[in-house]
Amino acid sequence: MQVLHMNKGEGETSYAKNSLIQKKIILVGSSMLESAIANILWEVKPGSMGVADLGCSSGPNSLTVISKIVHMVQAASDRMGRPMPELRISLNDLPGNDFNYVFQSLPELYKKLKLDCGIEGNCYIWGLPGSFYGRLFPSHSLHFVHSSSSLHWLSQVPSGLEPCAGTHLNKEKVYISKSSSTSVVEAYQQQFHEDFSLFLRSRAKEMVAKGRMVLSFMGRRSPDPRADEACYQWELLARALMSMALDGLVEKESIDSFNAPYYAPSLEEVQYEAEKEGSFAVDCVEAFEIEWDGGDTSDLKESRGTRVSKIIRAVVEPMMESHFHLRHERMDELFMRYAKIVDGCLSKTRSIYINLLISFKKIILNGSSMLESAIVNILWEVKPGSMGVADLGCSSGPNCLTVISKIVHMVQAASDRMGRPMPELRISLNDLPGNDFNYVFQSLPELYKKLKLDCGIKGNCYIWGLPGSFYGRLFPSHSLHFVHSSSSLHWLSQVPSGLEPCAGTHLNKEKVYISKSSSTSVVEAYQQQFHEDFSLFLRSRAKEVVAKGRMVLSFIGRRSPDPRADEACYHWELLARALMSMALDGLVEKESIDSFNTPYYAPSLEEVQYEAEKEGSFVVDCVEAFEIEWDGGETTDLKESRGTRVSKTIRAVVEPMMESHFHLRHETMDELFMRYAKIVDGCLSKTRAIYINLLISFVKKD
Numbered sequence: 001m002q003v004l005h006m007n008k009g010e011g012e013t014s015y016a017k018n019s020l021i022q023k024k025i026i027l028v029g030s031s032m033l034e035s036a037i038a039n040i041l042w043e044v045k046p047g048s049m050g051v052a053d054l055g056c057s058s059g060p061n062s063l064t065v066i067s068k069i070v071h072m073v074q075a076a077s078d079r080m081g082r083p084m085p086e087l088r089i090s091l092n093d094l095p096g097n098d099f100n101y102v103f104q105s106l107p108e109l110y111k112k113l114k115l116d117c118g119i120e121g122n123c124y125i126w127g128l129p130g131s132f133y134g135r136l137f138p139s140h141s142l143h144f145v146h147s148s149s150s151l152h153w154l155s156q157v158p159s160g161l162e163p164c165a166g167t168h169l170n171k172e173k174v175y176i177s178k179s180s181s182t183s184v185v186e187a188y189q190q191q192f193h194e195d196f197s198l199f200l201r202s203r204a205k206e207m208v209a210k211g212r213m214v215l216s217f218m219g220r221r222s223p224d225p226r227a228d229e230a231c232y233q234w235e236l237l238a239r240a241l242m243s244m245a246l247d248g249l250v251e252k253e254s255i256d257s258f259n260a261p262y263y264a265p266s267l268e269e270v271q272y273e274a275e276k277e278g279s280f281a282v283d284c285v286e287a288f289e290i291e292w293d294g295g296d297t298s299d300l301k302e303s304r305g306t307r308v309s310k311i312i313r314a315v316v317e318p319m320m321e322s323h324f325h326l327r328h329e330r331m332d333e334l335f336m337r338y339a340k341i342v343d344g345c346l347s348k349t350r351s352i353y354i355n356l357l358i359s360f361k362k363i364i365l366n367g368s369s370m371l372e373s374a375i376v377n378i379l380w381e382v383k384p385g386s387m388g389v390a391d392l393g394c395s396s397g398p399n400c401l402t403v404i405s406k407i408v409h410m411v412q413a414a415s416d417r418m419g420r421p422m423p424e425l426r427i428s429l430n431d432l433p434g435n436d437f438n439y440v441f442q443s444l445p446e447l448y449k450k451l452k453l454d455c456g457i458k459g460n461c462y463i464w465g466l467p468g469s470f471y472g473r474l475f476p477s478h479s480l481h482f483v484h485s486s487s488s489l490h491w492l493s494q495v496p497s498g499l500e501p502c503a504g505t506h507l508n509k510e511k512v513y514i515s516k517s518s519s520t521s522v523v524e525a526y527q528q529q530f531h532e533d534f535s536l537f538l539r540s541r542a543k544e545v546v547a548k549g550r551m552v553l554s555f556i557g558r559r560s561p562d563p564r565a566d567e568a569c570y571h572w573e574l575l576a577r578a579l580m581s582m583a584l585d586g587l588v589e590k591e592s593i594d595s596f597n598t599p600y601y602a603p604s605l606e607e608v609q610y611e612a613e614k615e616g617s618f619v620v621d622c623v624e625a626f627e628i629e630w631d632g633g634e635t636t637d638l639k640e641s642r643g644t645r646v647s648k649t650i651r652a653v654v655e656p657m658m659e660s661h662f663h664l665r666h667e668t669m670d671e672l673f674m675r676y677a678k679i680v681d682g683c684l685s686k687t688r689a690i691y692i693n694l695l696i697s698f699v700k701k702d
Helices: 020-028 030-043 060-080 099-117 182-206 228-246 252-256 267-277 304-324 328-346 367-381 398-418 437-455 520-544 566-584 590-594 605-615 642-662 666-684
Strands: 048-054 086-093 123-129 142-148 207-219 280-291 352-362 386-392 424-431 461-467 480-486 545-557 618-629 690-700
Touching: 020 030, 020 060, 020 280, 020 352, 030 060, 030 142, 030 207, 030 280, 030 352, 048 060, 060 086, 060 099, 060 142, 086 099, 099 123, 142 182, 182 207, 182 267, 182 280, 207 280, 228 252, 228 304, 228 328, 228 352, 267 280, 267 352, 304 328, 367 398, 367 480, 367 545, 367 618, 367 690, 386 398, 398 424, 398 437, 398 480, 424 437, 437 461, 480 520, 520 545, 520 605, 520 618, 545 618, 566 590, 566 642, 566 666, 566 690, 605 618, 605 690, 642 666
Parallel strands: 048 086, 048 142, 086 123, 142 207, 386 424, 386 480, 424 461, 480 545
Antiparallel strands: 207 352, 280 352, 545 690, 618 690
16 A cells, blocks of 8 residues: 555645644553553663654654653653663654655754753664565564554555455445445455554564553444444545535546545454464553544634544545546545535534554563473473473362473474474372372373374373472472473462461451451561462472473462552452351351461562572573453353352362361352352452463573
């Protein structure tokens, strides 16, 4: 789409003079921009920072956003007490963009940066022509990507709707409208999904881990692409064109064959593609309204319709010239008619665009790929002939053997790629003695059978169970190459000292874990217990794992520095409410609640890293903190409420220790978790509730 560029120059119909809406969008996104930049500087600490503005266009907004970014980088660096990084800034747009206008404005920008900020010599800006629907930059060269008012433009007219198509499927329209057929809507949706997927795949290769993208583009809140907020401005433009056709000023066949390469997606469509591609996590989302004329009142001599018409003309005129071959006076006539139609519309109703503003974070690795990376590194660096593997806290459900199957497949695949024989595998499944090892062992024959069928593995993979606490030694010295543990290390070895049921005074009454009203002594007792336990875990593994061996650990934690934060403890607070309601009805003794404290702790990443640094045997290789909905985002059984699903998940984990402490009959336990489900349903109807999961890869030092 080389004709997809804005009107050049500085004339009355130029983009430079008619880009107020785009400017307002940039201003609204400033705080999200600032947050993304601060996070990059804090987490990545680049000495040289790669920045790209994709779809930069050629008006004053192009350098406005760059100026903002430079100022934000300097201000954030100053606050952190660090030197400002060198900035490598790429201004990208299609080759037809008016780069001359941009480049002629650069000297003034450099001068302003020097005067305002004292920045000279460490900020380098260049232009890069090309489509962002494909690779533009070297691998891992970008830290921050910005794009505003660009990604609603498609790479091409959707397949089947091109001007050369034999049958015109969208007659008398220029985009999706209320009367468009399902096939037209689906063609647009398909083109958007292909384009946005390619955009994400391209940026995934170009960006560093923990890099950020702030993308802003026209979208919609409605699930229906035919909604007015997504397409009504195009419908009015089609009316203006059809009125020209009736007067013989435009050929109707030209209108029938024209379809704008544009699509206003829903947030769900954007998130679907991001989840499918898998390299980016959505960090922040905002959908906001913009008046068609940007709410501009600077020139009251012009009607609102005229202002809207100028804004649209500055954007679409080049591609309409290319298709309709209209002389300048005919183009004037078209947009004069469009202005009158828009005035008529705005006199009766309020018309708005919906702008989506989304901040993405480049994910380091998901659980499977972090696992795979660790295994590949072991095989490459250690080259074991016999490889010791341990799954700590394996539990007894289907997940236990799923992770072992993954590990075996990954070892085989990596060995094949390296052209080496697959090592013998010694796999230990560890959990406390009370775990249902019978279930695990009865499932082993099926796993061996599957490994033989899938991979031809027979006789060099040995799996056994090992009961015992991982808070202590379990294996001979230097016998393990890889340690995996998932959803286990948030469980403590015991109730924190001073909070045991037998303690004389109950310090955490009417609660079952830390809550907002818990005393400092309760919080400190939990913190102390975690630090003692995790330190012992690391010291034990340090003796058991070989040099350059790896650990991938995943457990519930928190991003907040405060252990009382909702993300760390709110689900326990709701369980305490359910228990207290039972106590009020005489079904549970209040003293039993006062004396119960869960042996659990959701640490911050800083607490985990502190213990690793203090112990000294392991280096943190990769870290990721990601959100999980309380019910896992499960939608397979819509007959059950979300609260019921959460209640079942929690019950499966905590019921044995609650039975041991409260001595409840089965029907009383049913009643407790029914009440808990209702309380959770009430919570989820008002707010989004999440767990934070920490995923960390460690390397054993030489």
